[in-house]
Amino acid sequence: MKPFNNPIFVTRPLLPNLNDISEKMQQIWDAAWLTNNGKQHQKLESELMRVLKVPYLSLFNNGTIALMVALQSLNLSGEVIVTPFTFPATIHALSLCGIKPVFCDIHNDTMNINVAKIEELITSVTTGILGVHVFGMPCDVIGIQKISDKYGLKVVYDAAHAFCTEIDGTGIGTYGDITMFSFHATKLFHTVEGGALSFNDANLKLRCDLLKNFGIKNEDEVVAIGLNGKMNEVQAAIGLINLNYIESERQKRAKIIETYCENLGKIKGISFCMPGESVKKSFQYFVIRIDKNEFGLSRDKVYEKLKNYNIFARKYFYPLCSNYSCYKELISADKRKLPVANIVASETLSLPLYGALEVDEVLQICDIIKSFKK
Numbered sequence: 001m002k003p004f005n006n007p008i009f010v011t012r013p014l015l016p017n018l019n020d021i022s023e024k025m026q027q028i029w030d031a032a033w034l035t036n037n038g039k040q041h042q043k044l045e046s047e048l049m050r051v052l053k054v055p056y057l058s059l060f061n062n063g064t065i066a067l068m069v070a071l072q073s074l075n076l077s078g079e080v081i082v083t084p085f086t087f088p089a090t091i092h093a094l095s096l097c098g099i100k101p102v103f104c105d106i107h108n109d110t111m112n113i114n115v116a117k118i119e120e121l122i123t124s125v126t127t128g129i130l131g132v133h134v135f136g137m138p139c140d141v142i143g144i145q146k147i148s149d150k151y152g153l154k155v156v157y158d159a160a161h162a163f164c165t166e167i168d169g170t171g172i173g174t175y176g177d178i179t180m181f182s183f184h185a186t187k188l189f190h191t192v193e194g195g196a197l198s199f200n201d202a203n204l205k206l207r208c209d210l211l212k213n214f215g216i217k218n219e220d221e222v223v224a225i226g227l228n229g230k231m232n233e234v235q236a237a238i239g240l241i242n243l244n245y246i247e248s249e250r251q252k253r254a255k256i257i258e259t260y261c262e263n264l265g266k267i268k269g270i271s272f273c274m275p276g277e278s279v280k281k282s283f284q285y286f287v288i289r290i291d292k293n294e295f296g297l298s299r300d301k302v303y304e305k306l307k308n309y310n311i312f313a314r315k316y317f318y319p320l321c322s323n324y325s326c327y328k329e330l331i332s333a334d335k336r337k338l339p340v341a342n343i344v345a346s347e348t349l350s351l352p353l354y355g356a357l358e359v360d361e362v363l364q365i366c367d368i369i370k371s372f373k374k
């Protein structure tokens with residue numbers, strides 16, 4: 001088995017044609033308007049409402065700031081119930097807003113927050129549930145809605161992995177009170193750095209638009225404690241161009257995932273989870289689980305060995321957020337209370353996935369992984 005000549009990374013950013021970018025930059029220069037809801041910003045907002053099938057949307061300079069503004073706009077405080085199996089930004093956004101994260105164990109198949117475990121974590125100071133559609137797999141949005149209705153809780157979703165995901169034709173960003181999207185360079189759709197919130201309620205959008213611009217209502221009034229969460233014109237312009245590439249990128253990735261599934265699917269000890277037919281997929285990640293006993297080698301060993309072949313997979317999400325030094329003392333962070341999340345975090349491996357990856361290269365990656373089997 002030969003190593004790759006050049007490193008294969010877990011992802012590569014979508015890089016649109018530079019001439020198209022220059023043309024857009026000329027438009028921005030001609031308008032001499034660089035930020036604060038310019039033409040590119042307005043256009044991207046309306047395009048994304050259509051692509052994501054959401055009634056209202058607000059653009060941000062990144063997903064983390066967007067999430068913080070979402071939490072603030074809903075007046076969340078006290079405790080919010082959240083999955084520990086996510087990117088640090090999800091949990092940090094809560095902490096930075098003065099909210100205590102309460103970790104809930106995850107479901108073994110979907111790797112999302114386990115709805116059956118939420119109710120026992122609700123206390124008199126619980127104000128919301130923060131779900132993450134991990135690797136583009138939708139949370140049990142109906143189950144979460146039932147609990148939030150019963151206890152009067154707000155629901156926020158982190159859909160950083162679920163760009164253009166739909167359930168039976170319904171945009172993922174229409175569930176819960178607010179949904180956050182990230183447009184970071186490593187995500188399927190990007191604006192270099194960027195993000196958005198989607199809403200069903202027009203007033204919530206207005207409130208978040210205010211909060212992302214220092215709380216400035218007009219020339220005479222500043223009515224809230226707001227930060228600077230604005231997306232600028234250069235980011236928005238790159239987003240508008242990237243939108244043209246999304247469908248072809250998704251199709252290339254679908255083919256790559258199919259190749260992975262066909263070639264890794266029969267190997268004992270390797271498994272993966274795919275959303276069902278009713279879900280439109282974003283194809284942002286391809287993540288496998290490695291059962292050490294059945295495969296004969298742990299996830300960590302596979303990860304290390306792949307490097308010898310110039311393949312740089314990623315251990316998403318490891319370490320588990322509840323095991324970070326800043327969170328491990330929380331009562332809900334106790335490993336005995338999060339058995340599934342702790343196992344899943346030790347078994348998952350995100351494999352290279354991006355449109356420019358050749359099918360032959362995918363086959364070679366699969367052969368290399370197969371050669372590790374004991």
Ligand SMILES: *Cc1c(COP(=O)(O)O)cnc(C)c1O
Pocket residue numbers: 062063064065086087089090132158160161182183184193194195
């Ligand atoms: C990328 C990501 C974020 C953070 O988004 P930024 O735009 O980088 O701030 C939050 N949550 C999850 C699950 C992510 O993957």
